[in-house]
Amino acid sequence: MKKVTKYITLPLLVVTLSGSIAPVSNVLADANVVYQAPKESDYQYLKEQRSIWTKVTKVALKKAIKNKSLVVNAVKEVSGKTVANQVDKYFTTVATSISPLLEWAEIPAQSVYDAVYRGLINVGASNSVATNVALAVREVVSWMI
Numbered sequence: 001m002k003k004v005t006k007y008i009t010l011p012l013l014v015v016t017l018s019g020s021i022a023p024v025s026n027v028l029a030d031a032n033v034v035y036q037a038p039k040e041s042d043y044q045y046l047k048e049q050r051s052i053w054t055k056v057t058k059v060a061l062k063k064a065i066k067n068k069s070l071v072v073n074a075v076k077e078v079s080g081k082t083v084a085n086q087v088d089k090y091f092t093t094v095a096t097s098i099s100p101l102l103e104w105a106e107i108p109a110q111s112v113y114d115a116v117y118r119g120l121i122n123v124g125a126s127n128s129v130a131t132n133v134a135l136a137v138r139e140v141v142s143w144m145i
Helices: 040-066 068-079 081-089 091-103 109-122 127-144
Strands: 007-012 025-030
Touching (some): 109 127
């Protein structure tokens, strides 16, 4: 006599180390095991440790979004005049790309790069321009932090 085991598939949300969320994938799980959804209270111990750095990061991003000349001048110091001119040209795209990050609990520097890069590619900037601008903005924001 064969024993039949029931399995179900559960959607699994994967979060990478940089904080970005990968697409939902299905995972095979035992039907007898009940998985509870995580609660915010599960992460309360982390909140106190990172609260000041999260606040500093968000203030730096808000300042970068509101102050175009500050960002352009800082990029000129970091990456040169050519990249600074590109940041000046695409600043509205850069600012709108960074704005959604303010809602995150923690903002890694790589997420700033990813957001700026995707935003520039979506508006039609070349790969090299998007890469140069995203690297420069990430560096400037990390200096502000």
